[in-house]
Amino acid sequence: MIDIKRIKDDPQHVIELMARKGCCITEEIEEILALDARRRSLIGSGEQLKAEQNRVTKQIPELKKAGQDASGVMAAMKEISDKIKQSDEQLKAIEEQYRTLMLGLYNLPDEDVAPGGKENNEQVRSFGQPHVFDFTPKNHVDLCTELGLIDYPRGAKLSGSGFWIYRGLGARLEWALLNYFIDTHIADGYELVLLPHMLGYEAGLAAGQFPKFDADVFWLESEENERRRFMLPTAETGLVSLHRDELLKESELPLKYISYSPCYRKEAGSYRADERGMVRGHQFNKVEMVQYTRPEDSDRAFDELVGKAEALVKGLGFHFRTVKLAAGDCSAAMARTFDIEIHIPSMQGYKEVSSVSNARDYQARRGNIRFKREDTGKPEFVNTLNGSGLATSRILPAIVEQNQQADGRVVVPEVLRKYLGGLEIITPAGKK
């Protein structure tokens, strides 16, 4: 949620910032300001009535004690009571509209984030060079199939398109990646959290998934009157709700979490011919990093998360580039996002393997996550940040494609070998 004060102080600037994301919110802002004014006036008049009710009602037992007739006063209070009810009903309706509009607004991009979409993304740095082959490289779908790492047909048989099965060394390679990531994060002082994979609606609301993007997740069937649950689309959704409705101590910040979870996504209508194999599926594995910080620490935390994601990619021996996304390419809930992209030869291009974002106080406001500032004794909203560290589903294809040899074998990155019993090279099934 955006701070209403920001909207009131400079509505034009808020509209301009949101336009960078390609959203025109002029009408919404006007409506929000009108509703806010109406809301405050109703609160004012309603509270006056309540003050009178409190004052007069207190006298009734005294009148009775004195043996006087209180029926006249009670009748008068009945009228006030009815007026209060009316006024509260109006207020409730107004606040509901107000809240719906506010929840529907995306986060504002940071001042330094470029307007526009992908075309305005800006490379901030890169590491290494794209791998050059002295033979014609195969794509990861063929390699994974030939090496027996991934079973695509049976994945489709079990669950339909967009699902695959990791088998044998493929499963172990996946597991090795997760272990490499998790061990690195633990060494960096992050707490490992294993979350429920089914989350309640409020978790999605706090993270910014809902109300606008509820079609992107898998919903579980629920009875009438039963809590609605969905399959988590990223561990971020769970980690951000960890401290929902809590007042944290300033001294315990920053909180640094990582979580491994499969991510379940509908990805409706997003299939493209170049996203074969494991590049986009309904379920993929990811280790997610999340930090809760004081506002003044969040830029530093952002750099830390980007650095950590880069270090993991570097550790695997990959060339990568780090890209600062233009406003329109950032997620709705985020003020800034850097992507780390690696080269996947078969796609003749770069694919995102990590996306690090700063939500500022947008998620904290939605989820009511605050800390008590020691200097002032007052609660403030925290900043939340998240980043993938990393998603394996695009790393494994990159490993097999980039590390393939002319004879079809694949070299195991050194950092993973200790998780694979020292295995240095993966040989096609049958060949030893």
Place this chain on the structure above:
RNA sequence: GGAGAGAUGGCUGAGCUGGUCUAAGGCGCACGAUUGGAAAUCGUGUGUGGGCUAAUACCCCACCGAGGGUUCGAAUCCCUCUCUCUCCGCCA
């Protein structure tokens, strides 16, 4: 799945035959007194959200798990939901 009990401030815990609840007491915390210093003791204060504000000053409103109802008046009575605990059943 069946039966029962419960949810009160940072924590603990009373209130729950509706009106001295403006939520007791204790612990903790902050400040002060005392002290050479500390402990102990004593005193004072101690939440959140909102409205009005130059104000983190007053004043006002709301908040006893959440939502609704009854009433002039609800922590207290009624209904619905969520969560926790105990016992039974089932189960990796």
